[in-house]
Amino acid sequence: MTCLLAACAAFMAGGVTATVAQSDGPLRIEITDGVIEPLPFAIPNFVSEDGGSADIAQSISRVIAADLASTGLFREIPQDAFISGISSFASPVAYSDWNAINAQALITGAVSGSGGNINVKFRVFDVEANQPLGEGLQFSGGAAGWRRMAHKIADVVYSRITGESGYFDSRVVFVAESGPKNARRKRLAIMDYDGANVQYLTDSSALVLAPRFSPRGDQVLYTSYETGFPQVYLLDVATVGRRVLSSQEGTMTFAPRFSPDGRTVVYSLSAGGNTDLYTMDIASGQARRLTQAPSIETAPSFSPDGSQIVFESDRSGSQQLYVMPASGGEAKRISFGKGRYGTPVWSPRGDLIAFTKQNAGRFHIGVMRTDGSEERLLTASFLDEGPSWSPNGRVIMFTRESQGSAGEAALYSVDISGRNLRRVLTEGAASDPAWSPLLK
Structure with missing residues (x-):
């Protein structure tokens, strides 16, 4: 968890915001007051890499966004505010474009399918730090289980930003x-x-x-x-x-x-x-x-x-x-x-x-x-x-x-x-x- 995404962690610890002190050791959360401002995040629709998974890709993106926003800790930035899009999972992130719309976290992903199965891969980025937040991951399984995959991805994002385990895949x-x-x-x-x-x-x-x-x-x-x-x-x-x-x-x-x-x-x-x-x-x-x-x-x-x-x-x-x-x-x-x-x-x-x-x-x-x-x-x-x-x-x-x-x-x-x-x-x-x- 980077310093720019750490305010949520203090809320999870006791319902209050925090300042984060940088040092040579681990990040330290200092509890300061009782106000929380939801962290703004952007999640473009996941890319369909096979041309036939566009609907599932969009649905997965929407469930992830809904999971995160439902916590009260996160605020989704509307897609019509985006300056640039994500056309390829492999493309480099234009951090300045996401910074310009005040996104602190960016979630990107891609979906491909074959024979009734789908593969979903995703990444999370700390926009202000101009770097990924952990490694990219992927889930595979039957296409009918796409909602569970979305919940699992939301759990990973939630955990990386708050430091707590998630609860969406339940x-x-x-x-x-x-x-x-x-x-x-x-x-x-x-x-x-x-x-x-x-x-x-x-x-x-x-x-x-x-x-x-x-x-x-x-x-x-x-x-x-x-x-x-x-x-x-x-x-x-x-x-x-x-x-x-x-x-x-x-x-x-x-x-x-x-x-x-x-x-x-x-x-x-x-x-x-x-x-x-x-x-x-x-x-x-x-x-x-x-x-x-x-x-x-x-x-x-x-x-x-x-x-x-x-x-x-x-x-x-x-x-x-x-x-x-x-x-x-x-x-x-x-x-x-x-x-x-x-x-x-x-x-x-x-x-x-x-x-x-x-x-x-x-x-x-x-x-x-x-x-x-x-x-x-x-x-x-x-x-x-x-x-x-x-x-x-x-x-x-x-x-x-x-x-x-x-x-x-x-x-x-x-x-x-x-x-x-x-x-x-x-x-x-x-x-x-x-x-x-x-x-x-």
Whole structure:
């Protein structure tokens, strides 16, 4: 990352801009204030090198531009402002022409195809430094996978400029909703992070809730009312085959999540009027009770190293957040602000816990340190709930529901600074998003 492209890195580190000091050693980011100016970039339509890939080349360019602009960290310079174009991937870059329109980053690429496959190569340039930003790369695969290639390229560009891993080549599992508000039908669906390529995993014959991806993204846990009572199911994304994870007569199971190694599930089990946390080994089906309190314990989430679990409980008289060892034991309360706290989710970076907060008639998505310090509310509305982290721990997706008889649920995202609140476009109402890891 060069000095001219480093302002974004400070924003990623804490929601603030920075100055960059040049020295004989590595670049140093000095945090200075809380204002961010999106970095202007130019991306001419990728060149079609075989004459028959022009449409795909243009589409790939547009998806890359949309990915970067959607972060709020980047601002695309319109193509009608370009002084010079890119007619050949091998042509030298006229840096002065791109500098004249205030582009700080330039992305160029080319596409060629043969026999149903395409090859996409690209480069990133630091315009002010008059030099490439890293080496050129290329991706190859079936033409039907062009969107994934575009997301992968955007991830590389994002990473080179910010110093953080990207999150564009990922998917989201969610609950697709239809029908009137008082008789809503719900089914599981999966889509690209930006709402494209929707596929349905279940039908709408039974109410489904709270889907959660496995660490490898190949399985999904969810709660279904298929039997009339909530039960946890495990679904294979590729085959859509599923099975009940735990079924004991007279009990209800819900709010499941995978452990970081994908071998264990933590969930809530309600029996005899009491709700506690349990873990289950997926292979053997052996369950273990973690809590014994005469209160409601639910919404558990593992820390990234698997050593701790954060959850919500009303053991103190109101809904609050607690952290305990993953093997059970003494729990420590970490939420102490006004209002009620729920649906905690540990960041994949391990530094923050996202949550839903209800206070004074408003709902919020917020984050706090893992010890409960430095609480920050990122959103406020009639009903915001159910945060889910992007793979790099920098963006949170959640459900926002509008009020009134015609109100419906929609998916939104916001970065951890509270900036760049955006609606995620879906065909209909949607809720309960869960972000996958980066795809392989």
